[in-house]
Amino acid sequence: MSRFDAITFDFWDTLVRADVAATRVQRRLAIAEVLESHGLPAEHDEIDASFDEAWKRFDASWGLGEQFTGHHAAETVLEVLGHTDDEQVCIRVIDAYLSAPRTMELDLTENLESTLRVLKGAGLRVGIVCDVGLTPSPVLRDYLEGHGILQLFDHWSFSDEVGVYKPDAAIFEHALAGLGGIDPTRAAHIGDLRRTDIAGAKGMGMLALRYRGVTDDDPDHGPEGDVVIDDHAEVPAVLGV
CATH class of the missing domain: 1.10.150 (DNA polymerase; domain 1)
Known part of the structure; x- marks a missing residue:
């Protein structure tokens, strides 16, 4: 388990x-x-x-x-x-x-949907913690809906709605609360950027997974993840599901 x-x-x-x-x-x-x-x-x-x-x-x-x-x-x-x-x-x-x-039609990363379904099937709550950049969160939800995977997420925390960016603890706290009051030590976060994703997750006491399936962030930009993966298919084994 x-x-x-x-x-x-x-x-x-x-x-x-x-x-x-x-x-x-x-x-x-x-x-x-x-x-x-x-x-x-x-x-x-x-x-x-x-x-x-x-x-x-x-x-x-x-x-x-x-x-x-x-x-x-x-x-x-x-x-x-x-x-x-x-x-x-x-x-x-x-x-x-x-x-x-x-x-626009943007591509999902490799093996994402199948991995999400494995995680959901194992009973994990799944959320999003996102710095939206310059594209509003409703558009981002539309992308996921268009790919048929929005329903695989239990909660989302977008920076333009929460009002802060990663690595601020508040956006991670918003996510964990929305997922049912999850203890940070029993949660993981996966993202590509050291300064925001990895530093923020580590600061919360979450397991920090750095994803380099699209980009490999510069080591000078922040701390390394607890685990580094190249493919979402690796995530279930990392989490023991």
Whole structure:
């Protein structure tokens, strides 16, 4: 019998493969269409420059643990492009920025669904602890629903809903409470990033699994996981199920 009652998963590059370039293209096209419909210049180079500034601000805020959401990013785009005075333009650009990723088809990581079903079959509670980046959590849930696996999760803790980023203990506490008040020592967390996933899980006293099936995080970025895996199929054995 496993000594674990629950496991939480990171989202980007742990559950779902991120496609930053494709997301950027979708957003650029959507925003250009809005601007053109209002008779405004829609140079792709200028839109890309506004995206660069939004990402720069996000990355700085994320590192400091200060919330910077997709809505903030869209406001930055408007600021850089100089279109903050027209309310309708602002509303439509913000909506385009936030909703454009919905049209994308992103891949699950290898052996994820089968692993989730094994864990659920063994009686473990399964959750998500995710720093959403610049894509709102409803869109992330839609991705999982589209792949038919949303129902395999008992609870989710997204940074734009909880209000903090990993490695803050509050987002892990939110997850463990939502999974039924799980003792951290009887829970595991799996994710790809040392600074957020591994440091946060270790700080809680959870078993920290670093997943390198998509990316192999730089050792300088934080502590190593208690266990390092390359394939989700390894998880049940690690947890003793």
